Amino acid sequence: MREAAHAGRKAAYPAQVPSPEATQTRSGRVRGTTWTAGRKSTTREPIIQEPEASEPEATRRDAGVAESSRANRGWWDRNADEYQIEHGTFLGDDRFVWGPEGLDEVEAELLGPPEDLKGKEVLEIGAGAAQCSRWLAAQGARPVALDLSHRQLQHALRIGGAFPLVCADASALPFADASFDLACSAYGALPFVADPVLVLREVRRVLRPGGRFVFSVTHPIRWAFPDEPGPEGLSVAASYFDRTPYVEQGDDGGAVYVEHHRTIGDRVRDIVAAGFRLVDLVEPEWPAWNTAEWGGWSPLRGNLIPGTAIFVCERSEIGAPPAGG
Numbered sequence: 337m338r339e340a341a342h343a344g345r346k347a348a349y350p351a352q353v354p355s356p357e358a359t360q361t362r363s364g365r366v367r368g369t370t371w372t373a374g375r376k377s378t379t380r381e382p383i384i385q386e387p388e389a390s391e392p393e394a395t396r397r398d399a400g401v402a403e404s405s406r407a408n409r410g411w412w413d414r415n416a417d418e419y420q421i422e423h424g425t426f427l428g429d430d431r432f433v434w435g436p437e438g439l440d441e442v443e444a445e446l447l448g449p450p451e452d453l454k455g456k457e458v459l460e461i462g463a464g465a466a467q468c469s470r471w472l473a474a475q476g477a478r479p480v481a482l483d484l485s486h487r488q489l490q491h492a493l494r495i496g497g498a499f500p501l502v503c504a505d506a507s508a509l510p511f512a513d514a515s516f517d518l519a520c521s522a523y524g525a526l527p528f529v530a531d532p533v534l535v536l537r538e539v540r541r542v543l544r545p546g547g548r549f550v551f552s553v554t555h556p557i558r559w560a561f562p563d564e565p566g567p568e569g570l571s572v573a574a575s576y577f578d579r580t581p582y583v584e585q586g587d588d589g590g591a592v593y594v595e596h597h598r599t600i601g602d603r604v605r606d607i608v609a610a611g612f613r614l615v616d617l618v619e620p621e622w623p624a625w626n627t628a629e630w631g632g633w634s635p636l637r638g639n640l641i642p643g644t645a646i647f648v649c650e651r652s653e654i655g656a657p658p659a660g661g
Contacts, residue, residue: 392584392592399581399594401530405484405505407583407591408528412485420465420491426628429495430470434522434552435644436633439620441471446550446618446648447518453477456517459542461506461535461551462524466492466499473499480516482506483524507534514544521551527595530581532603536610540651547651549612555619555642558632559597565634570641603647612649620644 399407412419427433432441441447447458454476460469463481465488472479482502483489489501504510506525519539529535539549560576562569576599584593598606600617607614622638629635633643 390587392586394582394584396578396580397583399530399583399591399596401507401534403591404528404530404581404594404596405507407594409484411593412483413487416464416485416487416491423630424465426630427465427467429465430467430474430497432468432471432522434618434646435620436628436630437620437622437638437644438626439618439644439646441468444618444646446616446646447520447548450475453518457515459509459511459516459519459539460524461519461521461539462526463492463501464488464524465495466497466501467495468520468522469499470495470497473497477518480511482509507531507538509538509542511542513541515542517544517547519543519547519549521549523552523554526551527553530594530596532596532598532606533610536606536612540611543651545651545653548615549649549651550646551649552644552646553603555645556597556599556603557641558643561632561637561641563632565629565632565637567636569632569634569637600645603645607647607649611652613652613654614647615650616646616648618646618648620646 426438433439434441434444434446442450447453453472456477458469458472458477458479460466460472460479460481463469463483464485466479466481466483469479469481469492478499480500480502481489481492482504483492484503484505486503489503492501502510507529519542525535526532536549543549557576559578560572560574562571562573579597579599579602581597582595583591585591604614619642622635622643626638627635637643
């Protein structure tokens with residue numbers, strides 16, 4: 337799970353995390369780089385890219401598919417080390433957590449009962465350090481962890497695990513049709529892409545008939561509130577209906593981080609347009625045991641307004657998109 341990328345951000349707009357990218361084959365599909373997370377290491381490798389020389393400017397403006405993917409890949413390659421240091425304890429090495437509230441797949445069973453996961457082929461999208469995939473493997477599943485960020489996957493290698501790691505873009509998954517029984521994404525990919533239907537159609541393509549896809553994102557209502565954990569984060573500051581992306585840009589005006597807003601209705605329509613059936617929409621309540629703050633998430637806000645939305649979808653064969661869609 338890679339939520340709340342900008343933990344502690346002092347801005348009027350929310351923020352989270354990105355997803356994948358690679359090289360094109362003759363068929364037009366994107367083929368990513370694959371590793372197996374079988375090596376354990378306690379050493380930390382050098383940061384791949386230097387951070388920006390100056391603080392990026394936060395704004396709201398349009399950002400297309402290519403710019404969003406490029407910006408978010410760069411952001412995560414630069415910031416993966418800090419993220420894993422700051423949030424690694426909460427995430428653990430092999431937990432499956434759906435969001436900052438701490439809802440765990442062990443109790444939620446949104447992918448199904450743990451005993452039914454044995455032998456299932458599962459794609460995790462926006463895997464980060466692959467904590468969710470590691471939990472799935474412990475249940476006997478056969479996961480594949482995919483992420484846009486090479487540096488995040490280096491952290492997956494550092495922690496270890498006997499399953500493939502793939503660096504690729506979620507909008508062009510490097511897998512054959514009907515390769516997986518299940519797919520999941522905990523705050524990965526969907527909040528950060530300009531064309532969510534493209535990603536959803538790719539997920540549907542690689543799922544087998546009846547396959548389930550469960551993904552979590554920042555609850556859309558949060559876009560109307562400042563991204564603050566205290567009382568100042570409880571007053572509406574922007575229009576919920578403003579879909580203009582949140583962009584951080586460098587001195588040259590190019591995006592270095594992008595996040596896209598979709599309303600609840602938009603998400604439902606995207607799911608249906610991609611050929612899925614919405615089975616459930618889960619809005620986790622803030623539990624009494626969780627006293628932590630994570631960026632704009634906090635017990636104060638969590639007890640009053642939802643912070644995470646989890647969409648449980650199944651591949652539909654009724655009104656399915658055209659072949660190849």
